[in-house]
Amino acid sequence: MSFQPVAKRSLPDEVFAQLVGNIVSGELEPGHTLPSERRLAEVLGVSRPAVREALQRLAQSGLVDVRQGDGTTVRDYRRSAGPDLLSQLLIAGGHLDLAVARSIVEARSLLGPQIAGLAARRHGPAIADDLDGLVAELAATDDAVELQRIALVFWDRLVDATDNITFRLMFNGLRAAYEPTLPTLAELLRQEVERHDAYRAVVAALRAGDPDLAAAAANDLLEPGTTAVLSAIDHLLAEEDDK
Numbered sequence: 001m002s003f004q005p006v007a008k009r010s011l012p013d014e015v016f017a018q019l020v021g022n023i024v025s026g027e028l029e030p031g032h033t034l035p036s037e038r039r040l041a042e043v044l045g046v047s048r049p050a051v052r053e054a055l056q057r058l059a060q061s062g063l064v065d066v067r068q069g070d071g072t073t074v075r076d077y078r079r080s081a082g083p084d085l086l087s088q089l090l091i092a093g094g095h096l097d098l099a100v101a102r103s104i105v106e107a108r109s110l111l112g113p114q115i116a117g118l119a120a121r122r123h124g125p126a127i128a129d130d131l132d133g134l135v136a137e138l139a140a141t142d143d144a145v146e147l148q149r150i151a152l153v154f155w156d157r158l159v160d161a162t163d164n165i166t167f168r169l170m171f172n173g174l175r176a177a178y179e180p181t182l183p184t185l186a187e188l189l190r191q192e193v194e195r196h197d198a199y200r201a202v203v204a205a206l207r208a209g210d211p212d213l214a215a216a217a218a219n220d221l222l223e224p225g226t227t228a229v230l231s232a233i234d235h236l237l238a239e240e241d242d243k
Contacts, residue, residue, distance in 0.1 A: 063080070
């Protein structure tokens with residue numbers, strides 16, 4: 001186990017990030033007991049309140065158990081953490097984890113049609129005009145990263161229209177993980193976000209309040225980008241296996 005002195009800025013955030021990194025990398029294994037607050041503060045070069053706040057955040061994220069008198073024990077994040085951990089897992093150790101990236105793309109392709117269908121059932125006609133405006137923005141730009149940002153807003157509006165807190169929190173976690181990769185994935189997903197007719201088909205289904213049609217249109221919209229990204233990831237994973 002290794003720790004590095006923490007820069008004197010956003011101390012609880014820095015401590016939290018360093019401990020999360022050690023947990024998700026496996027350096028701190030499930031069942032491992034962390035050093036005391038005082039010892040962590042000494043090793044990291046920060047105050048005990050900064051360590052205490054970071055540990056509380058780790059506990060809230062499902063990464064550790066903090067028990068008075070028994071110390072702080074690392075949990076198995078695969079069984080206890082939520083979607084907010086995805087961003088940490090995706091960029092683990094300073095590089096892109098391709099297996100995590102693949103899981104995010106797979107989840108996106110499965111959840112998207114369900115979100116569109118529920119949005120159509122509950123508030124489809126009410127958000128159709130707003131989504132039409134976003135499709136117009138997509139058609140008005142050629143910048144690959146900006147196209148992705150507009151597409152994220154499009155899906156954010158759809159998630160809002162589901163009135164489903166579980167979809168909202170899952171989307172938040174996926175988006176937080178996905179946004180740092182936008183420059184990398186933007187060109188791969190360009191063929192998806194430039195399919196303006198496919199976006200318009202989703203909007204038309206929402207305007208009609210037709211859940212089945214909306215789900216089918218969303219699936220059609222997401223399929224090309226999903227295929228392109230998964231193919232690229234599989235190719236890179238194969239290259240890693242050959243090394």
